[in-house]
Amino acid sequence: MFHASVSEARANMDAMTHIIQGWVELHLLQRSGESLLESGATRSSYGRMRDEGQELLRLTQVNRSLYGAAESSECWIRYLDHIDDKVQDGLFQLLLRSLHFLSDNTDPQSCHAALLAVSLQLQETGSVFEPSVGGGLSDLLTTIISDIYTAASLPPRISVGRHDNYQVFLQQSLELSALEQEVMQHLLQVREEAERLKTGLDKYSHLWHSDRQVVIQEFLTYSRQLGPEELEAEETPPTLKDFQREIDLLHRVSREVTHLDEVIVLNGWLQVDLQPFRDSLLSIIHDWRNMYTDYLLDSVSDR
Numbered sequence: 405m406f407h408a409s410v411s412e413a414r415a416n417m418d419a420m421t422h423i424i425q426g427w428v429e430l431h432l433l434q435r436s437g438e439s440l441l442e443s444g445a446t447r448s449s450y451g452r453m454r455d456e457g458q459e460l461l462r463l464t465q466v467n468r469s470l471y472g473a474a475e476s477s478e479c480w481i482r483y484l485d486h487i488d489d490k491v492q493d494g495l496f497q498l499l500l501r502s503l504h505f506l507s508d509n510t511d512p513q514s515c516h517a518a519l520l521a522v523s524l525q526l527q528e529t530g531s532v533f534e535p536s537v538g539g540g541l542s543d544l545l546t547t548i549i550s551d552i553y554t555a556a557s558l559p560p561r562i563s564v565g566r567h568d569n570y571q572v573f574l575q576q577s578l579e580l581s582a583l584e585q586e587v588m589q590h591l592l593q594v595r596e597e598a599e600r601l602k603t604g605l606d607k608y609s610h611l612w613h614s615d616r617q618v619v620i621q622e623f624l625t626y627s628r629q630l631g632p633e634e635l636e637a638e639e640t641p642p643t644l645k646d647f648q649r650e651i652d653l654l655h656r657v658s659r660e661v662t663h664l665d666e667v668i669v670l671n672g673w674l675q676v677d678l679q680p681f682r683d684s685l686l687s688i689i690h691d692w693r694n695m696y697t698d699y700l701l702d703s704v705s706d707r
Contacts, residue, residue, distance in 0.1 A: 409470040409471070410470075412470055413466075413467045413470040413471060416463045416466055416467050416470075417463075417467070417487075419463060420460050420463050420464075420487060420490070421490065423456045423459065423460060424460075424490050424491055424493075424494035425494065426456075427453065427456075427494045427495065427497075427498045428494055428497040428498055428501065430449050430452070430453070430498055431446070431449065432446065432449050432498065432502045432551070432552055432555055433446075433502055433505055433506065433548070433552070434446055435517075435519075440518060440519060440520060440521050440675065441509075441519050441520055441548075449555065450554075450555065450558060453555055453558040453559060454558045454559070456559070457558055457559025457560050458560065460487070460491065460559060460560075460562060461560050461562065464484060464487060464562060467483075468480060475564075481563075481564060481565060484562050484563050484564060485563050485565065485566075487562045487563075488561065488562040488563035488566060491559060491562055491570065492570055492573065492574070495555070495556045495559070495570050495574060496574055496577065496580075498555065498556075499552055499553065499555070499556060499574055499577075499580055500579065500580060500583070502552045502555075503549070503552060503580055503583035503584065503587070504583060506545075506548065506549070506552075506583075506587050507583050507586040507587050507590070509673055510587055510590035510591070510594070510671075510673050511586070511590055511673075512590075512593070512671040512672045512673070515671075515672040515673040516672075517673075518669045518672075518673055518674065518675035519673040519674070520541065520544065520545075520673065520674055520675070521674070521675040521676075521677065522534060522535055522536075522537060522540075522541065522598075522674065522675075522676055522677070523676070523677035523678075523679075523680050523681075524601075524602070524605075524676055524677065524678050524680065524681040525680050525681060525684070526612060526680070526681045526684035526685055526688075528612075530606075530609065530612065530613075531602050531605060531606070531609075531681055533598060533602070533676075537594065537595045537598040537599075537674075538595060541591060541595075541674075542588075542591060545587060545588070545591060549584055549587065553571050553574065553575055554571065556569070556570040556571040556574050557569050557570065557571035590671070590673075593671060594670050594671045594673070594674045597670040597671055597674075598670055598674070598676070601668070601670065601676065605681070608657070608661070608685060611657075611685065611688050611689060611692065612685070612688055616691070616692065616695050619695075620695055620696075620699065623642060623646075623650070624641065624642060624699075625639055625641070626638075626639060626640055627640045627641060627642035627643070627646045628642075628646070644700075647696055647699075647700055650696050651693060651696050651697065654689055654692050654693045654696075655693070657689055658686060658689045658690075658693075661682055661685050661686055661689065662682075662686065664678055664682050665678060666678055666679045666682070667679075
């Protein structure tokens with residue numbers, strides 16, 4: 405009878421070890437196929453850890469009955485602490501693996517495909533990233549990291565003498581904190597690349613910043629747009645060649661914008677959708693061309 409109880413208790417310990425080892429291989433973060441990262445940790449992973457945490461608690465209570473141990477006995481408390489150490493180490497390995505995944509996939513030297521995505525939009529105030537590569541992307545990564553740590557709060561604490569849950573303890577790990585810092589450093593690097601991209605496209609900013617009515621009036625008076633240093637200039641009404649020059653210039657800009665890549669990837673991991681920006685800019689260029697052609701058509705009609 406005693407031998408059977410000990411064998412069953414050992415089998416239960418093996419079952420607990422198997423559960424904990426299974427967490428190490430769990431995927432808290434997943435891509436959508438081979439594409440972008442899905443938002444946050446998966447619910448199935450959360451559910452599994454919560455259920456298996458309760459199973460660990462149940463198995464320890466079964467073993468207490470099998471060993472006939474008193475809950476307050478020093479041997480039983482040490483036994484629980486031993487299991488608790490195993491659980492804590494398994495959770496540490498899970499968090500370590502998940503944070504490594506996030507760090508490796510935001511590192512230009514090791515990432516193999518885009519992980520997250522933003523789009524470049526053209527608004528009245530100018531070009532902006534949605535979500536922003538500053539606050540928006542930072543908040544997203546902070547949420548993802550928080551979701552990783554949340555996994556450690558799901559299994560109930562096995563030890564009766566350690567009151568903080570596993571998450572509170574593991575958040576103090578210097579190794580895990582170092583990986584968090586790596587991710588945020590990668591974010592700073594990609595933010596600089598994104599700003600360079602936006603700055604390069606600001607060469608078209610006069611198209612969305614300039615007042616078309618002011619420009620056409622200036623063109624009709626001087627046949628060109630005056631420079632910022634020109635306070636006065638001789639009035640020279642535009643010829644057809646002047647109109648053709650402006651229209652041809654807009655055609656060239658339109659062709660240039662049309663050939664912008666729809667999607668580019670910065671630092672190997674941040675996918676930027678340029679199509680919203682490109683489509684809005686082409687619409688603005690179309691309005692500029694119409695400004696000149698409509699004037700010519702109206703002028704011919706009046707004559």
